[in-house]
Amino acid sequence: MSLLVRASLLVLLGAVAVGIYWNYDGFDPESVRGATVVITGCSTGIGEEMAYQYARLGAKILITARRENRLKEVVAKAKSLGAQEAHYVAGDMGKAEDCERTIQTAKEKFGRLDYLVLNHLGSRFKSTEDVFIDMRRGKSWDQDPDMDFFVDFLNINLVSYVRLASLALTLLKESSGHIVVIGSIGGKVPSPNLSFYSSVKFGLDGFFSSLRVELMKAQQDVSVTLAVLGFIATPTFSNHLKTEPDGDKVLENFAPIDETALAVIRGGATRAREIYYPFYTWPFSKLRALMPELLTFD
């Protein structure tokens, strides 16, 4: 065998080893069976899909969102897919009392809490679809600096995450549980035309990454996983893009929702610090950290 062939084989073997190491997370699906899980924002999108994936793994779930009719349908489907228990709390996470009711209900129904999955995204003023349309049209903050919208957006998507985690911490400490926070590439790389969204997602990284260290220092065995997601083919985005001339082509680059939900669940179960999905969110995040002057997500 020539030296060149041997060297090529070595490089190939090295690449395979790195690939296996990269993809091996030690996930044991059985670890989720019977686990008690609160997931927010489950009437549609990634939250709904996570409810189904947890159900298939035999977890006990409690889901939240504002639309009760949708929550009833999701609960029924989750039970048919194998959830050991499925409950819902219809409520607005922008309201302190609804956050309290959510964690209190988990305590009453389950007596313990293993996972708190913070996922909801909303605003009293704009739908996710409208936010997406504004971004695609390149609408900048200075064209419409709406402070009522900004304060509400921060309250629902940042303050409520902190509130829910704070309310759940006692239960999570008792179970050596998990907090899973749905972040975004927009929380690692500044996003023009989505400045309010970047504010929330950078804020979540700042708070929950600090909390993770505080818990470790206090020797509290509660893991904190931040999921850094790119564009995902949710029903909201898919339905909207289908109405646009180039929509199908754009949609080809969006990640499948079921694989995304499972990647997040695996990350939480294996107590990963961060998970990146799809893969491109990792190099973008690292490049931005190394060379901030070069990169914005536009």
Ligand SMILES: NC(=O)c1ccc[n+]([C@@H]2O[C@H](COP(=O)([O-])OP(=O)(O)OC[C@H]3O[C@@H](n4cnc5c(N)ncnc54)[C@H](OP(=O)(O)O)[C@@H]3O)[C@@H](O)[C@H]2O)c1
């Ligand atoms: N889709 C993507 O491409 C993408 C990319 C990166 C990160 N993410 C993140 O993934 C998460 C889920 O996104 P998604 O695209 O699945 O969103 P989505 O389809 O718009 O769903 C959002 C969910 O949040 C609920 N919600 C909204 N406002 C609420 C409120 N005030 N109180 C309680 N629940 C509320 C909605 O239900 P109701 O209307 O019934 O309340 C819905 O169930 C978000 O954190 C988002 O930032 C998504």
